[in-house]
Amino acid sequence: MTQLICIECRDLGKKFGRIAALDGLTMDVPCGAVYALLGRNGTGKSTLIQVLMGMLDATHGSVSVLGLDPLTQDVAVKQRVGYIPDRLPMYDWMTVGETIGFVKPFYEGWLKDDEEGLLTRFRLTRQQRVGALSRGNRALLSLVLAMAHRPELVLLDECTSGMDAIARREFERCVIDALQSQGRTVLFAGHQIDEMERICDWVGIIHNGKMLLQMPLEQLKASVKLLVVTSQGPDIPALSGCKVLSRRDAGRDMALIVRLDDPDVLPEMPAGVVLGEALPLTLEEIFVALVESEEGS
Amino acid sequence: MLIRIDQSTGVPLWLQIVKQVTKQVISRGVSVGDRLPTVRELASDLRVNPNTVARAYLELERVGVVETRRGQGTFACDVVDRHSLDERRKMIVDRVDALLLEASHLQVSHDEVIEILEERARAVESETRK
Numbered sequence A: 001m002t003q004l005i006c007i008e009c010r011d012l013g014k015k016f017g018r019i020a021a022l023d024g025l026t027m028d029v030p031c032g033a034v035y036a037l038l039g040r041n042g043t044g045k046s047t048l049i050q051v052l053m054g055m056l057d058a059t060h061g062s063v064s065v066l067g068l069d070p071l072t073q074d075v076a077v078k079q080r081v082g083y084i085p086d087r088l089p090m091y092d093w094m095t096v097g098e099t100i101g102f103v104k105p106f107y108e109g110w111l112k113d114d115e116e117g118l119l120t121r122f123r124l125t126r127q128q129r130v131g132a133l134s135r136g137n138r139a140l141l142s143l144v145l146a147m148a149h150r151p152e153l154v155l156l157d158e159c160t161s162g163m164d165a166i167a168r169r170e171f172e173r174c175v176i177d178a179l180q181s182q183g184r185t186v187l188f189a190g191h192q193i194d195e196m197e198r199i200c201d202w203v204g205i206i207h208n209g210k211m212l213l214q215m216p217l218e219q220l221k222a223s224v225k226l227l228v229v230t231s232q233g234p235d236i237p238a239l240s241g242c243k244v245l246s247r248r249d250a251g252r253d254m255a256l257i258v259r260l261d262d263p264d265v266l267p268e269m270p271a272g273v274v275l276g277e278a279l280p281l282t283l284e285e286i287f288v289a290l291v292e293s294e295e296g297s
Numbered sequence B: 001m002l003i004r005i006d007q008s009t010g011v012p013l014w015l016q017i018v019k020q021v022t023k024q025v026i027s028r029g030v031s032v033g034d035r036l037p038t039v040r041e042l043a044s045d046l047r048v049n050p051n052t053v054a055r056a057y058l059e060l061e062r063v064g065v066v067e068t069r070r071g072q073g074t075f076a077c078d079v080v081d082r083h084s085l086d087e088r089r090k091m092i093v094d095r096v097d098a099l100l101l102e103a104s105h106l107q108v109s110h111d112e113v114i115e116i117l118e119e120r121a122r123a124v125e126s127e128t129r130k
Helices: A045-052 A072-081 A095-105 A111-122 A137-148 A165-178 A191-201 A219-224 A283-296 B014-028 B039-046 B052-062 B087-106 B110-129
Strands: A005-016 A020-030 A032-039 A062-064 A079-083 A153-157 A183-189 A202-207 A210-214 A223-230 A242-250 A251-259 A271-281 B064-070 B075-078
Touching: A005 A045, A005 A183, A020 A045, A020 A062, A020 A202, A020 B039, A032 A045, A032 A191, A045 A062, A045 A095, A045 A153, A072 A242, A079 A137, A095 A111, A111 A137, A137 A165, A137 A219, A153 A165, A165 A191, A165 B039, A165 B087, A191 A283, A202 A219, A210 A219, A210 A283, A219 A223, A219 A251, A219 A283, A219 B087, A223 A283, A242 B014, A251 A283, A271 B087, A283 B075, B014 B052, B052 B064, B087 B110
Parallel strands: A020 A210, A032 A183, A032 A202, A079 A153, A153 A183
Antiparallel strands: A005 A020, A005 A062, A202 A210, A223 A251, A223 A271, A242 A251, B064 B075
């Protein structure tokens, strides 16, 4: 099955002085995917997104967005991409209406009906001053600015952190409704992993400026499991067919979080070890296990 | 139709939707011929990826719990009529397995489980007769 690739990065590197924010990152985001970019604070997520938008130039490696080079073809890229940065930069002294009026002329594909519809849906009025908006409403206004030109690709950089639950749900509903359109791709970076798990179908985990892994969500959930084992002896010998990420002892039982070599293929138990249960994990639990194991090694 | 997603179990969301819709259709919580929400409506309601709902609906159609009529929507089927006893039994085997596992954790023997089942079956029957 051929799949069109919306975003492609090959061995991408970005240095700030001597610090490598991105260090040989390789990523493929298929068209139509909802791609969750996970990683601890400071691992390079925002830097990556800024490189994708052509706001930063890479030190080495290559990047292509919608088949275009974000540095040399940045105008073309920006026409087709909706971007919400983490700091929601807007002019506090402008009103909602003025902000929209400021941004709108840049976009050929701006749709007045979409603008009206979104403002109504988010209960924003044009007279409100941006500086007086709550954090949640600021993020919703950013969403209007990012979506009213019906972009093919939406990049969301930690927009929902600090939002109250109601505003966040409204934000998510809007993103989900936008997904109904064919071929639209969303990449979002954030820390609300539970929320992201509901919406995404691809996961990429960044660690130390590199991609630790990237795969469909379903494959990841089939590959990382919690095994409850009981051992006759004092310890368990090494298990083949998987990598043990973490272990917790509880009396004679042990809870092992393992990464299976083959999804859904459980390791054979050595003599004296009995497998009680193989349980699925939430995306957040999987993320924590993988990253902590990487940091520990 | 009330569906509640529980992410803490790690069970895939599409499968949770399949199980809950199935239960509601079988128990007549959703009547035969009722129209289910569209993929778009349910995805927005549950705040999940529309593909997740689409996948659940595909599976539900595959096993005959719902049927999609082009241009009209997705409708609940007459499950009892459509499915043989074998297929309906398969639908509760999961629950029975979970029960047996829990019983063994609690050191309750299989014979005791059967005893409890019969007791409870009698109690429920006399309740419904009242």
